[in-house]
Amino acid sequence: MTEDKTLSRRNFLSVATIGIGGLITALLGIPAVAYVVGPALKKQTEQDWIPVGRASKVEIGVPALFKVKIQRKAGWILNEQELSFYILTENGRDFIAMSNVCTHLGCRVRWVENDETFFCPCHNGVFAKDGKVVAGPPPKPLDQVQVKVEDDQLFILGG
Numbered sequence: 732m733t734e735d736k737t738l739s740r741r742n743f744l745s746v747a748t749i750g751i752g753g754l755i756t757a758l759l760g761i762p763a764v765a766y767v768v769g770p771a772l773k774k775q776t777e778q779d780w781i782p783v784g785r786a787s788k789v790e791i792g793v794p795a796l797f798k799v800k801i802q803r804k805a806g807w808i809l810n811e812q813e814l815s816f817y818i819l820t821e822n823g824r825d826f827i828a829m830s831n832v833c834t835h836l837g838c839r840v841r842w843v844e845n846d847e848t849f850f851c852p853c854h855n856g857v858f859a860k861d862g863k864v865v866a867g868p869p870p871k872p873l874d875q876v877q878v879k880v881e882d883d884q885l886f887i888l889g890g
């Protein structure tokens with residue numbers, strides 16, 4: 732009978748030790764896994780509004796060039812990237828933001844005031860003020876990103 736009780740205590744202590752060890756492992760492991768996996772999951776689901784400049788800088792009917800530096804995280808790798816956008820408003824309230832990257836082979840377009848068009852010097856691509864293709868090989872309009880204004884501050888949606 733005494734031996735049974737001793738064995739029972741041993742079993743209990745073994746089970747309790749394993750249980751406490753498992754609990755400690757879980758308590759430490761769950762935050763560690765979240766810390767490792769979290770950034771990758773966050774990147775796939777979140778987008779941020781990125782401040783680009785003052786809305787009052789944009790003349791009505793004239794695309795204005797803005798440059799922003801953004802940091803992109805892919806897992807643990809952090810890259811800094813400079814993006815350029817032309818922002819246009821025709822009424823001072825509604826804005827569109829267009830990439831300055833040509834949709835043909837990726838050269839930079841520039842606004843030509845006299846022609847009121849964007850010109851791509853690589854293969855003579857021409858885009859209208861709103862980004863639509865006018866001439867040349869570009870297969871589609873300039874890419875647009877969402878833009879909003881708060882207290883004269885322009886934001887683009889990035890991520």
Ligand code: FES
Binds near residue numbers: 833838853867869
């Ligand atoms: S890269 Fe712009 S027209 Fe070819």
